[in-house]
Amino acid sequence: MTQEHLTEELLHRLLSSSNVKTYLDAEHLDGRSFSEYLWVLLNERRMKRSTLARESGLNPTVVYDIFSGKSRPGRDHAIMLSIGLNCDLRETQRLLRLAGVSELWCKQPRDAIIIWCIEHGFDLAATDDELQRLGERPLLQSK
Template sequence: MAITHHLTEDLLARLLASTVIDEYLKGFDIADRALSDYLNELLQSHGIKRADVVRGSGINATVVYDIFAGKSNPGRDHAIMLAFGLKCDVVETQRLLRMAGVSELWCKIRRDAIILWCIQQGFDRAETDDELYRFGEKTLLATGRLR
């Protein structure tokens, strides 16, 4: 079951082309969407279980379950780690980060560029941490610089 979404650029173009805001709001069922709903959709579409996310992300199980239940929001690194646990591609990762209320990965930031590249290559969280460490960047499970 694939998750289908309108591209943000398409929605923005349609919004700006609307002469009346009501047309846009009615036409696309625009509403705030909960992060927990998106995470559960990803679980289903990727055919994995929360326990797989815990193992793949490296995040404490209680924290993962609280995020999935909507009891808490992840910080940026935890959101990135969740994306690895969920086996997200780049688009899904960026959407997850936006929905978590944190900044997206940006290719002009060295650490972010490494993470983006690792996601594109299909690396898991541990392999990504190895790459971050190799380049002297803060790993997802560590604090502070490693230089």
């Protein structure tokens, strides 16, 4: 996947443009959908949907429905998908945005723990262990 600009960089370019059309023409903004972005991540990792279902802790039918665009995941399911895909924080935040849910926010204790786990490459079980150890609701209970 090509390196995408940070939102802050794009905002700066938008605000410094002489008009919005110039900005839109120059930036080649990507209007991809949530399911399209999931396919990109899945293909980059050379992973099958069945493997993602296992790694994310989600029911395979739920995963297939999300990929087909039949359903949209809630916030915890989107986080679980990102962990199953071994996404970094930037990819996770983009995935959450495209899912139409709030991004992880480091001022919220549960989100801070999840951010830390993502940055340290924790899988779902290790992330849930860390959440429980610190008195927060684990992701797997939200299925």
